[in-house]
Amino acid sequence: MNQHHWNDSECLFLPASAPDFLPIPQLRSLQLQRLRATVKRCYEHVALFRSRMEAKGLTPADIRTLDDIRLLPFTEKSDLRDTYPFGLFASPMSDIVRLHASSGTTGKPIVVAYTQNDIDVWKNVIQRTFACAGVGRGDIIQNAYGYGLFTGGLGVHYGAEALGATVIPVSGGNTDRQLMLMRDFGITVICCTPTYFLHIIDHAEKIGVDIRKLPLRAGFFGAESWTEEMRKRIEEMAGIKAYDIYGLSEIIGPGVGAESKSQDGLHIFEDHFFPEIVDPKTGESLPDGEEGELVLSTLSKEAMPILRYRTHDITSILTSPSGCGRTIRRIHRINRRSDDMFIIRGVNVFPSQIETAILQIEDTLPHYLIILTRKDNLDQITIQVEVTEKYFSDKISELQSLRQRLAHAVEQIIGIRAELQLVEPRTLARSEGKLARVSDRRQSNPN
Amino acid sequence: MKLHQISVFVQNEAGSLAKYLRVLADGGVNIHTLTLADTRDFGILRMILREWELARELLEKAGAVVKVTEVYAIHVPHRPGGLADVTDLLLEAKVSIEYMYAYNLRKEGSAVMVFCFDQPEPALAALAKVGLTPVEPAILFGSPPSTC
Numbered sequence: 001m002n003q004h005h006w007n008d009s010e011c012l013f014l015p016a017s018a019p020d021f022l023p024i025p026q027l028r029s030l031q032l033q034r035l036r037a038t039v040k041r042c043y044e045h046v047a048l049f050r051s052r053m054e055a056k057g058l059t060p061a062d063i064r065t066l067d068d069i070r071l072l073p074f075t076e077k078s079d080l081r082d083t084y085p086f087g088l089f090a091s092p093m094s095d096i097v098r099l100h101a102s103s104g105t106t107g108k109p110i111v112v113a114y115t116q117n118d119i120d121v122w123k124n125v126i127q128r129t130f131a132c133a134g135v136g137r138g139d140i141i142q143n144a145y146g147y148g149l150f151t152g153g154l155g156v157h158y159g160a161e162a163l164g165a166t167v168i169p170v171s172g173g174n175t176d177r178q179l180m181l182m183r184d185f186g187i188t189v190i191c192c193t194p195t196y197f198l199h200i201i202d203h204a205e206k207i208g209v210d211i212r213k214l215p216l217r218a219g220f221f222g223a224e225s226w227t228e229e230m231r232k233r234i235e236e237m238a239g240i241k242a243y244d245i246y247g248l249s250e251i252i253g254p255g256v257g258a259e260s261k262s263q264d265g266l267h268i269f270e271d272h273f274f275p276e277i278v279d280p281k282t283g284e285s286l287p288d289g290e291e292g293e294l295v296l297s298t299l300s301k302e303a304m305p306i307l308r309y310r311t312h313d314i315t316s317i318l319t320s321p322s323g324c325g326r327t328i329r330r331i332h333r334i335n336r337r338s339d340d341m342f343i344i345r346g347v348n349v350f351p352s353q354i355e356t357a358i359l360q361i362e363d364t365l366p367h368y369l370i371i372l373t374r375k376d377n378l379d380q381i382t383i384q385v386e387v388t389e390k391y392f393s394d395k396i397s398e399l400q401s402l403r404q405r406l407a408h409a410v411e412q413i414i415g416i417r418a419e420l421q422l423v424e425p426r427t428l429a430r431s432e433g434k435l436a437r438v439s440d441r442r443q444s445n446p447n
Numbered sequence: 448m449k450l451h452q453i454s455v456f457v458q459n460e461a462g463s464l465a466k467y468l469r470v471l472a473d474g475g476v477n478i479h480t481l482t483l484a485d486t487r488d489f490g491i492l493r494m495i496l497r498e499w500e501l502a503r504e505l506l507e508k509a510g511a512v513v514k515v516t517e518v519y520a521i522h523v524p525h526r527p528g529g530l531a532d533v534t535d536l537l538l539e540a541k542v543s544i545e546y547m548y549a550y551n552l553r554k555e556g557s558a559v560m561v562f563c564f565d566q567p568e569p570a571l572a573a574l575a576k577v578g579l580t581p582v583e584p585a586i587l588f589g590s591p592p593s594t595c
Binding site: 388393394422423424425 | 452454456457463484486491493510511512513514545546563
């Protein structure tokens with residue numbers, strides 16, 4: 001291991017992070033070896049993958065180079081639903097030590113499985129996630145991701161323990177208790193969704209707790225997309241470093257990628273998860289540096305290997321070397337999804353653009369919903385924004401002005417006039433902390 | 448003496464108002480006076496209640512956005528021009544009325560109006576010159592005054 005270029009002093013003592021610094025040829029050869037084993041495993045043990053490969057006239061022997069991954073069929077989320085519950089498992093249940101599942105709000109849940117080796121890989125990538133930001137033994141980690149079927153809670157938990165840090169398994173909710181523990185236990189690191197942390201900040205302000213004066217120094221925020229504006233606000237208001245983390249249950253859960261201290265994109269732990277960028281419409285592979293949809297293949301998963309999973313997350317693979325010296329590739333932070341994008345009057349609009357506009361007017365991102373309708377053959381866009389205590393005035397003129405400023409900011413960014421409606425708090429639908437951001441009603445009312 | 452007015456953001460939608468009124472009813476809180484300012488999309492429910500702190504707590508628990516505003520209840524002579532005289536006075540004192548509404552109480556030839564001023568101090572000084580002073584809570588609520 002002596003030939004590696006160590007730039008992060010803290011990583012010298014963390015062998016878990018060693019793969020982050022592998023020389024590129026060694027990394028690629030490891031990836032190819034693992035890819036071939038994964039394809040073979042899929043072909044031999046999973047009927048869906050085998051039939052799809054056969055339909056393309058492929059056998060595992062056709063995968064000779066890493067570029068040959070492009071020959072393989074894609075996997076979609078619907079494939080996980082259609083094979084519910086165990087249809088994509090490549091291991092017998094006797095080798096599987098854990099199952100997780102999604103909430104199934106949009107139909108049947110998806111089920112994911114782990115062998116003991118898979119769990120060990122998961123622990124490894126979570127350790128590397130924390131190590132990326134210099135978090136380790138001695139840190140006290142408040143894990144406010146939901147514990148249970150959701151992968152966030154337990155995934156982070158065991159990785160943080162393996163790291164040697166102290167873990168507080170508080171799970172989500174009960175903000176008063178979150179703040180009490182944060183203060184009384186001298187929490188140094190928090191893990192939760194970025195919107196929940198903004199809620200904690202608001203609540204702290206309300207009950208007179210200054211988070212900036214607490215030992216809290218870093219937050220790992222994931223499970224939903226967030227923006228640079230939100231990062232700035234979190235870092236200022238809480239006096240911490242806010243790190244973006246990336247993961248999805250279909251691939252492993254949290255631990256697919258993470259920012260390092262340089263905060264210059266998310267490192268993908270690509271010795272286990274191989275990233276590609278494709279054109280979201282055609283599925284054609286795009287070179288590093290170009291923006292498109294992230295496609296991930298697992299390279300070491302046993303219980304549920306996945307080939308070329310369409311994440312629908314829009315990003316690009318960064319080509320510049322990272323400031324932290326890691327050789328594993330980075331992706332640009334994700335704040336758009338290909339399935340979230342909508343086209344109105346011929347213009348492509350992403351919800352993240354609406355968020356940017358709202359954040360120019362309000363300090364924190366309120367819950368919002370974009371509604372698309374059609375009237376007299378013309379597409380209309382209505383944005384409902386929940387009124388928060390901070391921006392509620394009992395003067396009509398001030399609320400009207402807030403509404404106009406929001407509408408103006410949206411128009412400046414997307415170039416289309418939007419109708420803006422202020423709505424009561426908690427009236428917009430939520431599911432597992434995630435929001436439906438767009439409601440397209442153009443088909444249901446064609447007039 | 449100033450009053451604590453409770454304002455609630457209400458969506459212009461069936462059931463929005465009823466929901467909050469039911470919360471207050473179930474909490475045993477009586478509304479002494481209310482007014483609803485409405486626009487096409489939303490309204491603001493403004494209320495005067497003796498137990499305004501309890502009302503705020505109940506409404507917030509029910510998920511409402513609530514604001515407490517300082518307003519003043521003033522006896523206005525109950526005759527033609529009674530209110531016009533008051534507004535003239537305020538105009539002279541260069542004070543703006545953000546909004547006002549009638550309080551559900553009439554006494555000895557005067558009506559009670561609730562005012563929200565942009566600058567309460569000069570407004571009250573101007574009114575005091577002609578003997579118009581804020582109505583005491585005991586009179587407004589008809590029983591021992593609360594903290595306000």
